[in-house]
Amino acid sequence: MPPARESLIYDVSMPASASDPITRMTELRTLLHRANRAYYVDAAPFMSDAEFDALLAELQALESDHPLLADPNSPTQRVGGEVADGFTQVKHRVPMMSVDNTYSVADLRAWWERCERALGRPFAAVADPKVDGVAISLRYEHGQLTEAATRGDGTTGDVVTHNVRAIASVPLVLQPPAGTPMPPVLEVRGEIFMPVASFERVNEERRNAGEPEFMNARNSTAGTLKSLDPGVVRARGLSFLAHGVGHVEDIALRGHAVDTYHNFLLALRAFGVPISGLAVRCESAEQCIAEIERFANARAELPYAVDGMVVKIDAFADQRELGVTAKAPRWAVAFKYPAEKKPTVLTRIDWQVGKGGTLTPRASMEPVVIAGSKVQHASLHNIDEIHRKDIRIGDTVIVEKAGEIIPQVVEVDLSKRPPHATPVDPPTVCPSCGEAVTKEGPKLYCTNAACPAQFSERLKWFVARGQMDIDGLGDKIVDALIKDGLIKSFADVFTLDAAKVAALTSESTNKAGKVVVRKIGDKTAQSINASAAEAKGRGLARLLDALGISHLGTGSAKAFARTYPDLDAMLAASIEDFQQIPDIGEITAASIHAELHSSAMQRAFTELRAAGVSTVSPMYSATREVPADSPFAGQTVVLTGELVQMDRRAAMEKLESLGAKVSGSVSKKTNLVIAGPGAGSKLAKAQELGVPVWDEAQFMAAIKDL
Ligand SMILES: [Zn+2]
Structure with missing residues (x-):
């Protein structure tokens, strides 16, 4: 008889049901954590989805009756997370370094030989698929998930715990096998990603809703993690796999200290943390290269995107001996497959x-x-x-x-x-x-100004986020509205008959290539109208940009809006007047002037005004009435990196209203750089030139009373 599978798999027997509600809550939490682990880590589910949902509902009911016994890591928290109002930052206790990339087998062999020379002895390494996602650090204290943070700049990341709790394959509590002590601190590094099936499903839903499709699963994963609403994270079906070691205190498995990366992966799985299960321990460069070549074909069968393999020296002692450079560990390298x-x-x-x-x-x-x-x-x-x-x-x-x-x-x-x-x-x-x-x-x-296809593209630009920003008017719905004659001009966007819009159908193609036709419906129709009503007041700069006039992009639209109090003043100006505006040359001035005075544009202006769209420039009065105590008056400011509390466009508009000129590049003329996490070359340039640098908190403090 083979030895009993001294199983990494946790005991899945169900406890007897307790009648005392408090004991029952604990029992349900344990059972649901086990069920989750059995499904996501051990691939050996022991209850059906329906049973799971019923037990979860029972737990939810008990928790709402006993709010004092709330637990942030209760299985119910995956579905009931609260909407956050921003992200805080955390300094990584062990930096989250990226791994150097290589694209050739020769480079990989050279890396292996270099490590061997430096160590003065042969070594083993582990090759693990490089999942194409977003790096994350999960911190468990005494087995409880206490914090999840993004890589950020490697030193400091964003705390996204509430979002990560909504990802079903992330364990909320660790479940070590019997007899194995819980490590006081275990930081697991890994990848959050959007599996191919989730990516396709989300895109199908977006197509049906007339929203633009996601182009790339990694970018949409990053965007999703920065959502303030865990409900969005849950709906997108993200997943998690562990592949690295952060700050760890006293981890042992069945009495043995974990001293190699391969054993660390096995320990993680034993504790209920999902790993790819595809890592291979290699004794030589040739064996490693053979694994990489074998996996080049196998990766296409995986349910998630893999763009290479990460090779790590196995023994932690060897890793420590080789150490790290300023940017990357010397003991690891990523082999990337060609496109x-x-x-x-x-x-x-x-x-x-x-x-x-x-x-x-x-x-x-x-x-x-x-x-x-x-x-x-x-x-x-x-x-x-x-x-x-x-x-x-x-x-x-x-x-x-x-x-x-x-x-x-x-x-x-x-x-x-x-x-x-x-x-x-x-x-x-x-x-x-x-x-x-x-x-x-x-x-x-x-060159036909009345071309319907051009109008449709111009209208999609007009209503898009950076311009008039009208919710609900996705590409498919715009096409449907034009096709049915409900929109013939820009102004028609503001006077839509909600009942007619609701009754229209919009077409999209589903995964199987079938065309699906759906009614737009009352809810969408009303939200389009509410959003359009709000958009009437976006002001001259956004309106000029939205109209898609040649040579009049976002930057020059703002320059015009700073120069003229309203559209009438702008229309009364001459070509020579336009040339006084920064960055507007003779040819550009003449072209813009001609298009503004064309019959098509004149008609558009008349119709937009009749529909109640504002043609006044709030930026004009703002620049004239900069608060006397504005520290930004006349200053050239550069924004770089990620802003968390305010989006970049709002920060730019705020700075401009306070008399600053916001520039895209750092030079000797720059007075101030505001740098968020992830700032790179611009921050380096500022430091090199001695330009003062603020973080977002300093900026928020400075504008608080302005
Ligand atoms: Zn045409």
């Missing part, structure tokens, strides 16, 4: 009309899964690029997807060119309005 490429057949090319009338080619291809997501379309840049690569419809093309980049057609596999492959001709007329196309260098334009 994934796959062949597929190009079936058609569509020309999409942008808001400025640019026609951009987009390839449709037979669907292919690359780097964990299904790819069906790729960018082709422009007609000259298509001809240079000799791309023809029907060709087998090689498509590459690297990180967050939109898939690209790299080249054609000429050996597979079928006889019917058709060369691509540039369109002579706009696919939307049928007007003639103009060519400028490699770019093609539709």
